[in-house]
Amino acid sequence: xxxxxxxxxxxxxxxxxxxxxxxxxxxxxxxxxxxxxxxxxxxxxxxxxxxxxxxxxxxxxxxxxxxxxxxxxxxxxxxxxxxxxxxxxxxxxxxxxxxxxxxxxxxxxxxxxxxxxxxxxxxxxxxxxxxxxxxxxxxxxxxxxxxxxxxxxxxxxxxxxxxxxxxxxxxxxxxxxxxxxxxxxxxxxxxxxxxxxxxxxxxxxxxxxxxxxxxxxxxxxxxxxxxxxxxxxxxxxxxxxxxxxxxxxxxxxxxxxxxxxxxxxxxxxxxxxxxxxxxxxxxxxxxxxxxxxxxxxxxxxxxxxxxxxxxxxxxxxxxxxxxx
Amino acid sequence: xxxxxxxxxxxxxxxxxxxxxxxxxxxxxxxxxxxxxxxxxxxxxxxxxxxxxxxxxxxxxxxxxxxxxxxxxxxxxxxxxxxxxxxxxxxxxxxxxxxxxxxxxxxxxxxxxxxxxxxxxxxxxxxxxxxxxxxxxxxxxxxxxxxxxxxxxxxxxxxxxxxxxxxxxxxxxxxxxxxxxxxxxxxxxxxxxxxxxxxxxxxxxxxxxxxxxxxxxxxxxxxxxxxxxxxxxxxxxxxxxxxxxxxxxxxxxxxxxxxxxxxxxxxxxxxxxxxxxxxxxxxxxxxxxxxxxxxxxxxxxxxxxxxxxxxxxxxxxxxxxxxxxxxxxxxxxxxxxxxxxxxxxxxxxx
Ligand SMILES: Cc1ncc(C[n+]2csc(CCOP(=O)(O)OP(=O)(O)O)c2C)c(N)n1
Ligand SMILES: [Mg+2]
Numbered sequence: 001x002x003x004x005x006x007x008x009x010x011x012x013x014x015x016x017x018x019x020x021x022x023x024x025x026x027x028x029x030x031x032x033x034x035x036x037x038x039x040x041x042x043x044x045x046x047x048x049x050x051x052x053x054x055x056x057x058x059x060x061x062x063x064x065x066x067x068x069x070x071x072x073x074x075x076x077x078x079x080x081x082x083x084x085x086x087x088x089x090x091x092x093x094x095x096x097x098x099x100x101x102x103x104x105x106x107x108x109x110x111x112x113x114x115x116x117x118x119x120x121x122x123x124x125x126x127x128x129x130x131x132x133x134x135x136x137x138x139x140x141x142x143x144x145x146x147x148x149x150x151x152x153x154x155x156x157x158x159x160x161x162x163x164x165x166x167x168x169x170x171x172x173x174x175x176x177x178x179x180x181x182x183x184x185x186x187x188x189x190x191x192x193x194x195x196x197x198x199x200x201x202x203x204x205x206x207x208x209x210x211x212x213x214x215x216x217x218x219x220x221x222x223x224x225x226x227x228x229x230x231x232x233x234x235x236x237x238x239x240x241x242x243x244x245x246x247x248x249x250x251x252x253x254x255x256x257x258x259x260x261x262x263x264x265x266x267x268x269x270x271x272x273x274x275x276x277x278x279x280x281x282x283x284x285x286x287x288x289x290x291x292x293x294x295x296x297x298x299x300x301x302x303x304x305x306x307x308x309x310x311x312x313x314x315x316x317x318x319x320x321x322x323x324x
Numbered sequence: 325x326x327x328x329x330x331x332x333x334x335x336x337x338x339x340x341x342x343x344x345x346x347x348x349x350x351x352x353x354x355x356x357x358x359x360x361x362x363x364x365x366x367x368x369x370x371x372x373x374x375x376x377x378x379x380x381x382x383x384x385x386x387x388x389x390x391x392x393x394x395x396x397x398x399x400x401x402x403x404x405x406x407x408x409x410x411x412x413x414x415x416x417x418x419x420x421x422x423x424x425x426x427x428x429x430x431x432x433x434x435x436x437x438x439x440x441x442x443x444x445x446x447x448x449x450x451x452x453x454x455x456x457x458x459x460x461x462x463x464x465x466x467x468x469x470x471x472x473x474x475x476x477x478x479x480x481x482x483x484x485x486x487x488x489x490x491x492x493x494x495x496x497x498x499x500x501x502x503x504x505x506x507x508x509x510x511x512x513x514x515x516x517x518x519x520x521x522x523x524x525x526x527x528x529x530x531x532x533x534x535x536x537x538x539x540x541x542x543x544x545x546x547x548x549x550x551x552x553x554x555x556x557x558x559x560x561x562x563x564x565x566x567x568x569x570x571x572x573x574x575x576x577x578x579x580x581x582x583x584x585x586x587x588x589x590x591x592x593x594x595x596x597x598x599x600x601x602x603x604x605x606x607x608x609x610x611x612x613x614x615x616x617x618x619x620x621x622x623x624x625x626x627x628x629x630x631x632x633x634x635x636x637x638x639x640x641x642x643x644x645x646x647x648x649x650x651x652x653x654x655x656x657x658x659x660x661x662x663x664x665x666x667x668x669x670x671x672x673x674x
Contacts, residue, residue, distance in 0.1 A: 029529075029530065030530050030531045030532055033531065033603065034530070034531035034532075034602075037530070055536060057498070057501035057529075057532075057536075058468050058498040058499065058501045058502055058529055058537070059501045059502055059503075060502070061502075061503055062501070062503075085466070085467070086467060086468075088467070089467070089469075089502060089503065089504070123387075123388065124387030124388035124439075124450070125388050125389060126388055126389075126448075126449060126450045126451075126452060126453055127448075127449070127453065127466070128417075128452065128453070128465075128466030128467055129388070129389065129452075129466065295663060296667065297663050297666060298448075298666075298667065300447075300448045300663060301388060301439055301447065301448055301449055301450030301453070302439030302440075302447040302448065302450070302657055302658060303447075303448075303657075303658060303659075303660055303662075303663065306660045307663075
């Protein structure tokens, strides 16, 4: 199996599907000749040409709106938004139109596309290049939301997203684009949507996490293990629909639940998870559930390491909860 | 009278024929060499500031993104010379030049790049998000086009309050493809607002050349559909920029009429520091660098016998920038407590 980083694995998935399915087109700002700001679409322009790898002007709402129309006509468009922070000009098309297509046609006429976009902090991008807006899309019925943490999942989840019948927002954690490396299966390889993965088994505390913060949670879990506390770390992988069963099964064993995410705390996906844990495992809890998250402020340029829920913030929470 | 609709492309050809780039024919220079020297000093200060910022970035003392304005200095400086201090300006993430031109100290600017608490936004914004209330510089904006309707709002407020303050909003030609640009233009024309839209057309939006961004390369033509005055010229001289923008500013101030001004320019560096710039040739870049407007001013002033004054400026600016770097390096980083009052007006109870 070849070793790849996230960028290569996503590129591999796009290439694989474009070779297999001529309906697939990629569009976005600088995705063609330049190969994307993070070089994720590098080489696709040369292989598939400019009618399948389409450089667009700076028009997010236009890009997504046009992609919706392409999908209605039977294409499988994969628009790229350069940073998740720039998705808001397209928010109208995504929320008002894309998410509602299946519904408005009585379930018969979906608009199927995958929006790829880099997400999260870690590159000191400040308040317009660091945000994690997943909850704002989860809150819109009709969209699926995915966020891989490693190259193999990135490939497998992207191929599943492209073949899924519903629109998917595919968030790529830019902090680990090149830092996360691993074996990636050759050829056709899918990871089903809606299945979380237990990355580290444990029995004292359940840690739920996704994307780049997985590595911080694992780091904290390893440090806690040195003090005799064994955390079960669950990588959510698909943020919506949730694999709540895997989470609840774990919480019932550990009685302790921590969710970690980069987005601000209030009304984040963590809040929904805590609510579900309370609903489904309340009588098993040994301690109040906890959210370790970004602050309820815009994402700061400096203070990035304080804002992000890095292991230095996760570890004390684990220890405190274990003692509770 | 019958109204024929000319296809946009044909219209563009017509206008391009009527108004070739030479419409930039230099307006007579006014106000003498003292002004020119002071504007040269400002351009040079911006150039040297950014060169030092680039160096600090290469040493990882500055993080994130750094978009340099090198090559485009005459626009911010010429504009600032034509504006009043109480006029409002807003620009893109390529904002160091305008901030310095408006009067931000190199110290506050450099410290912001370093993410220090002494920076213009306490280190919370960084390079792309300068803000300077004192000089009515309402920020650098990282969402392309997002600031354009906001400037329409400040222009509206000026008119509403019966004041004659003008708003000037700067953006690249990339922004012309986004809805905010058109919505802002539409409102400003409809409401006859005292605003100047300045498109700094540097021929590239990241790696995409103008020809692949816009179906009609003459950005100023967009004004026609909104019934707005327009102007279009190459940035060739800082005083020319001042004079041409001065006309649009006067129109805004005295008649409350908006103008779209397209200024053709060129950036000598990559889109940001992380851009290797493979989408343009070395030859093209070298060719354009020969037309460096900053250099043109220097040569002109030297020829007019101002060598001593220029040397004094060199020294002053070098000292100023060295001082700014030292200040930024020595300033403390903010602690998390600095975030507390930044998001809501008071303490926020959860
Ligand atoms: C809404 C939005 N989409 C995309 C981007 C990413 N982006 C930043 S600058 C840029 C190109 C802008 O080019 P132009 O407007 O010509 O300004 P220039 O950089 O040349 O000054 C792009 C695509 C962004 N910041 N905001
Ligand atoms: Mg440009």
